[in-house]
Amino acid sequence: GENVEQHPSTLSVQEGDSAVIKCTYSDSASNYFPWYKQELGKGPQLIIDIRSNVGEKKDQRIAVTLNKTAKHFSLHITETQPEDSAVYFCAARANAGGTSYGKLTFGQGTILTVHP
Amino acid sequence: GAGVSQSPSNKVTEKGKDVELRCDPISGHTALYWYRQSLGQGLEFLIYFQGNSAPDKSGLPSDRFSAERTGGSVSTLTIQRTQQEDSAVYLCASSFGGGKNTEAFFGQGTRLTVV
Numbered sequence: 565g566e567n568v569e570q571h572p573s574t575l576s577v578q579e580g581d582s583a584v585i586k587c588t589y590s591d592s593a594s595n596y597f598p599w600y601k602q603e604l605g606k607g608p609q610l611i612i613d614i615r616s617n618v619g620e621k622k623d624q625r626i627a628v629t630l631n632k633t634a635k636h637f638s639l640h641i642t643e644t645q646p647e648d649s650a651v652y653f654c655a656a657r658a659n660a661g662g663t664s665y666g667k668l669t670f671g672q673g674t675i676l677t678v679h680p
Numbered sequence: 681g682a683g684v685s686q687s688p689s690n691k692v693t694e695k696g697k698d699v700e701l702r703c704d705p706i707s708g709h710t711a712l713y714w715y716r717q718s719l720g721q722g723l724e725f726l727i728y729f730q731g732n733s734a735p736d737k738s739g740l741p742s743d744r745f746s747a748e749r750t751g752g753s754v755s756t757l758t759i760q761r762t763q764q765e766d767s768a769v770y771l772c773a774s775s776f777g778g779g780k781n782t783e784a785f786f787g788q789g790t791r792l793t794v795v
Contacts, residue, residue, distance in 0.1 A: 565738070570722075598783065607684075607771055607786030608723070653723060667736055668713065668773075668784055672722040 566591040570671025585674045587654035588636040594656040602651045644678045684787035692793045701757040705774030713773045762794045
């Protein structure tokens with residue numbers, strides 16, 4: 565089945581700096597890669613996702629890049645703010661025909677702390 | 681409702697008792713997932729339902745864990761003879777079909793404490 569590795573496990577930055585979180589996956593059939601943000605006491609919420617037919621997607625201060633050849637994808641947050649502090653999870657999912665059809669497999673999570 | 685609803689939000693139970701956790705997915709969503717999250721840890725996959733297909737139970741940690749989804753909507757996760765290591769937050773998510781690249785929405789979770 566799919567295996568997703570996420571690094572770093574913790575990340576501390578100063579307000580205004582950029583933050584980068586990286587993930588690798590094992591199943592070449594995976595073609596959907598969402599990123600979730602989880603705040604304390606809440607369920608994860610989708611912040612951005614990318615499909616395998618594109619290499620990069622941007623939404624305001626958040627961007628995600630995908631390298632299918634190397635099987636890795638990254639989350640980039642620019643101009644970080646204290647409210648960006650949370651746990652971030654990457655995930656991968658295969659479409660029809662994949663070995664992990666339809667099932668979201670998550671990375672281990674990154675605790676991001678943005679210091680004012 | 682507008683989102684995925686889980687109940688109860690908190691559950692304290694004695695070791696050895698059985699518990700049932702409920703998930704009401706978003707109306708129309710055919711895919712439903714259960715995950716477990718221990719304190720400070722990642723999301724551990726438990727079970728996945730997709731339409732009328734046989735569920736993927738590959739993540740259930742032992743035969744004390746089971747889940748069902750009635751009528752393709754509400755799901756119940758049952759833990760029999762609870763152990764202290766079962767203490768965690770149990771998260772449910774749903775989406776439009778596992779075969780489509782669509783967003784999975786999570787509930788707030790049920791925090792289970794086994795004492």
